[in-house]
Amino acid sequence: MALYQIKNFSEIDFVNVDAVQDRFILPSGEVYRFSDHICHYCWSGGTVLETDEGEKKYFCLQCGNKLAWSKFVNDFLEPKGDTLEFLIPEHWTNEEKQQWYEDYKERRLAEEKVREDILRFGRE
Ligand SMILES: [Zn+2]
Numbered sequence: 001m002a003l004y005q006i007k008n009f010s011e012i013d014f015v016n017v018d019a020v021q022d023r024f025i026l027p028s029g030e031v032y033r034f035s036d037h038i039c040h041y042c043w044s045g046g047t048v049l050e051t052d053e054g055e056k057k058y059f060c061l062q063c064g065n066k067l068a069w070s071k072f073v074n075d076f077l078e079p080k081g082d083t084l085e086f087l088i089p090e091h092w093t094n095e096e097k098q099q100w101y102e103d104y105k106e107r108r109l110a111e112e113k114v115r116e117d118i119l120r121f122g123r124e
Helices: 094-121
Strands: 003-005 023-025 031-034 048-051 058-060 065-073 083-089
Touching: 083 094
Parallel strands: 003 023
Antiparallel strands: 023 031, 031 048, 048 058, 058 065, 065 083
16 A cells, blocks of 8 residues: 655546555645545546545546535435435535436436336347
């Protein structure tokens, strides 16, 4: 394991780090490591950092955003009514978050349709 002193996240050398073990310490003293979570804005895995200790903070190297969990009520997939949580940019307004969720729902419903079609008609 290596501990890298960095001034900001852009200094992280993606190619040469050990994503499982390495830690990155910012001038503020905060220590980050690679997270198992994906960024729900980029939909890319392996680009999210999270703080090592204390209350979790997240940062996505791909889109360059601080991320935070946002909760939405599932009003489109059965069983409805449960809470869905996504890691999306922290600085977004509620309106932007809601817009993202609407887009997400559309995409998920399209995926569900594909899945149903495959079940019904087979893959070919
Ligand atoms: Zn991202």
